[in-house]
Amino acid sequence: MAGQPKQVQKRSxxxxxxxxxxxxxxxxxxxxxxxxxxxxxxxxxxxxxxxLTGGTAGVAFLLHYAFGISFGLLFFIVNLPFYYLSFRRLGLAFSLKTFIAIGLVSVISEIESRFFLIDYLHPFWAALLGGLLLGYGLLALYRHRASLGGVGILAIYIQDRFGIQAGLIQLAFDLCVMLCAFAVVSPVTVAWSVVGAVVLNLFLAINHRSDRYIVVR
Structure with a gap:
């Protein structure tokens, strides 16, 4: 019993x-x-x-497909303007961890193709697995007070400033991304992209609840 406090402190x-x-x-x-x-x-x-998908990742995908620039680099650059808002609205710790998470995703996206290669992948399976994996990744980041993009932060800022619901702003942004996608990819590709986005958002809606997981407070 005498050693219990030290063990508790060590674990903490x-x-x-x-x-x-x-x-x-x-x-x-x-x-x-x-x-x-x-x-x-x-x-x-x-x-x-x-x-494609929604948010800043969707913008990075659009530029990647349109100009052939590295997705990882674009994903990092597109998120840069949102860090100031993140710092003002959500604090230094959240902004720093988000910066690290986006940097990691950008780097991993560039190097992962060197470790494995998929010869064939059906768009439906890509949309389903892509949406689910993004959901799992975001859920892990949310539990540790981080994220992968600044559109949500911008939506919160506009809601506070002008009274427009943040969810509507996020939805409008994602719709704009999908509409712009028609200029660089086929309508069928846009349709499969919408499937992936729906899978992602349904997964997060079901599994990300702050009243159930107190670690996100």
Whole structure:
């Protein structure tokens, strides 16, 4: 019994926190790395067959398909303007972890094709797996107070400033991305991309609840 307080303190400062509402540095690190790896794999499936998704990733995909520029580089650059809003609205810790997560996804997206290659992938399967993997990756990042894009932050800012619902702003942005996609990809590709986006958002709507998972508070 005499050694119990030291053991509790060691657990709290080491591998995991005994407080369910807080994470240790190591817990955050593994959450960011694994979340980024899973999300990057989701992007790989979408990119493999030329699909898109919503948010800043959708903008990066549009530019990637239109001009042939690296998706990973574009994904990192497109998110840069949103960091200031992130810092003002959600604080330094969230902004820093989001910056790290986006940087990891950008790097992993560039190197993962060197480790495995898929010869054939049907667009439906790419949309389904891509949406689910992005959902899992985002869920891991959300649990550790991070994200993969700035459109949601911008939507919150506009809601506070002008009273327009953030969900409507996010939806309008994603619709604009899909409409612009008609200029660079086929209508069938846009349709499969919408399927992937629906899978992603349904997965998050079902599994991401702050009243169920207190670690996201």
């Amino acid at each position: 400062l080491g591998f995991y926190s005994i407080d369910p509402s807080k994470h240790t540095l190591l817990e955050d690190a593994q959450g960011l790395v694994t979340g980024a790896m899973v999300a990057a794999l989701g992007f790989y499936f979408l990119n493999k067959v030329g699909l």
